[in-house]
Amino acid sequence: MQNTASITKSSASNMPRKVLFIVNPNAGKKISEQIIGLIRKEFPQNMYYQIVVWKDKNHFDEITELLKTQGYTDAVAVGGDGTVNQVAKSIVNTGITLGILPVGSGNGLARTLGISMNLQEAVQQVVKGQTTSMDAGEVNGRFFFCTSGVGFDAHIGQLFATSKKRGLQSYVKITLSRLLAYRAEEYTLFINGEEIQRKAFLITVANAGQYGNDFYIAPEAKVNDGKFHVAILKPFSILSVWSILLHILRKKAHHSNYIETFVTDQLVVRRKQDGAIHYDGEPANETEQLQYSLVANCLKAITGPSFQS
Numbered sequence: 001m002q003n004t005a006s007i008t009k010s011s012a013s014n015m016p017r018k019v020l021f022i023v024n025p026n027a028g029k030k031i032s033e034q035i036i037g038l039i040r041k042e043f044p045q046n047m048y049y050q051i052v053v054w055k056d057k058n059h060f061d062e063i064t065e066l067l068k069t070q071g072y073t074d075a076v077a078v079g080g081d082g083t084v085n086q087v088a089k090s091i092v093n094t095g096i097t098l099g100i101l102p103v104g105s106g107n108g109l110a111r112t113l114g115i116s117m118n119l120q121e122a123v124q125q126v127v128k129g130q131t132t133s134m135d136a137g138e139v140n141g142r143f144f145f146c147t148s149g150v151g152f153d154a155h156i157g158q159l160f161a162t163s164k165k166r167g168l169q170s171y172v173k174i175t176l177s178r179l180l181a182y183r184a185e186e187y188t189l190f191i192n193g194e195e196i197q198r199k200a201f202l203i204t205v206a207n208a209g210q211y212g213n214d215f216y217i218a219p220e221a222k223v224n225d226g227k228f229h230v231a232i233l234k235p236f237s238i239l240s241v242w243s244i245l246l247h248i249l250r251k252k253a254h255h256s257n258y259i260e261t262f263v264t265d266q267l268v269v270r271r272k273q274d275g276a277i278h279y280d281g282e283p284a285n286e287t288e289q290l291q292y293s294l295v296a297n298c299l300k301a302i303t304g305p306s307f308q309s
Contacts, residue, residue, distance in 0.1 A: 017129065019049040019099070020072045022063060022087055024079030035078055035103065035119060042123040054083070064090045072096060074302070076126055080104020081146070081212060085280040089143035092136055092298050099126045099302040106212020106281060108146040112223060114304030125304050132303050134223040136295045137207045140286055144279040145223070145299070147211055150269060150290065151202030151233070152182050154276035157283035184235040190268040191230065198260075201233040203269060205292050209251075212281065218261065219251040224309055226296045229254075230262040265294040 021039055025032045036051055043049055054060055067075055067090065076099035077087035088098050088109075101122050102110035113132070116122045137144045159174050184201045204211075206218035206229045218229035236244060236258050247256040254261045269290040277286040 017047055017073045018071055019043075019047065019074040019076060019126070020063075020067060021049060021051045021076045021078055021101070022083070023051060023053045024077075024083040024103075025053055025055075026079070031103070035101065038119055039078075039101075039123060042120060042127075044127060047127070054079075054086075057086075060086060060090070067091065067096060068094065074099050074126070074129075076101060076302075078103060081106055081108050081280045082282045084109050085143070085145060085282060088136070088145050088299060088301075092143060092295070095300070097129070097131055097300045097302060101126070104212070106215075108210055108212035108280065109208060109223075109301075111212065111214055112146065112208040112210060112307075113301055114307030115302070116304055122304075126302055130303050130305075131300050132224060132307065132309055133297050134299050134301050135207055135226060136298050137205060137228065137292060138295055139205070139277070139279070139290055139292045142279055142284075143295075144207065146208040146280050147204050147206045147217065148277065148279050148292070149202055149204035150187075150271065150275070150277050151185065151200055152178075153202050153204065153211065154278045154283060155182060157278040157281055158276050160283075179241070180238065185271060188270040189230075189232075189262075190270070191262050192264050192267075198232055199235055201235055203233075204231045205267070205269075206231060207294070214249075216248055216251045217253055217259075219253055220261075222309070223301075224297070226294065227263050227265055228267070228292065228294055230264065230267060232260045232262075234258045234260065265296075267292050 023032055052063055074097045075087050075091050077084040078101040081104050084100055100110040100115050101119055102117055139148050156175050184199050187198050187200055189196050204217050206221040208223045209219045209221040210216045218231045221229035244256055244258050247253050253259050271288050274287045277284055
């Protein structure tokens with residue numbers, strides 16, 4: 001790959017691990033430069049590494065080629081949930097290990113894997129290289145690693161993607177502004193051999209328990225249990241909002257009277273028309289029928305000491 005990325009090499013190339021840090025510069029030039037400086041400072045010189053700055057989605061094809069042809073053992077996503085998704089899906093079933101330096105708003109998979117939100121500590125966790133094998137989800141041919149879903153959260157994801165302001169505060173502001181205006185929709189689900197009809201505010205298919213920011217919609221979900229936990233949030237009144245939020249924040253969403261949970265490794269969600277969907281928080285439009293399948297044991301990921309398998 002010639003002159004298409006900013007690349008930094010360590011001095012040693014004879015170590016068994018070969019690490020590629022993939023930086024999303026959307027966090028801002030200053031922040032990106034600080035993170036690159038931190039990696040250079042903290043990463044040991046006796047371990048081979050490179051740093052590549054991801055310019056855009058077209059450029060990522062070159063990065064994927066670099067990963068798969070140059071013998072890399074680790075691909076470290078430096079960014080938010082969208083960057084993690086992009087890196088992770090490019091190395092599914094390759095044997096390359098996923099690492100994360102979390103620089104996003106939610107950092108759902110990083111938090112699930114016990115990765116520190118302190119970047120210096122996160123770099124050291126990459127160096128240590130403690131790993132777990134994890135599952136992934138696939139919906140209509142697209143991978144996700146934490147959650148995917150339709151309804152209110154997908155709607156908010158679309159609005160947040162077009163917002164000029166990023167961060168948790170902006171996300172909360174958009175959510176609150178649309179909470180009372182959004183209307184539940186009718187869905188048909190084919191799950192565990194049954195066809196069920198539900199009117200739902202949202203449906204979340206969870207490979208991991210949280211959206212991000214430790215906001216647990218399916219707290220019993222594990223990234224390596226071979227199952228989805230499907231959370232259906234029923235229509236609710238304004239008086240019920242606080243109760244629902246408390247259940248979610250306390251990791252007890254599955255005990256809420258307004259949240260119904262199913263466990264499965266595949267399902268179909270059918271709605272009346274095509275519309276919004278999200279993959280690890282990244283919004284898109286999809287058809288009226290969504291085919292979800294779990295891909296078991298397909299990715300190795302670096303974990304922190306607080307990770308619970």
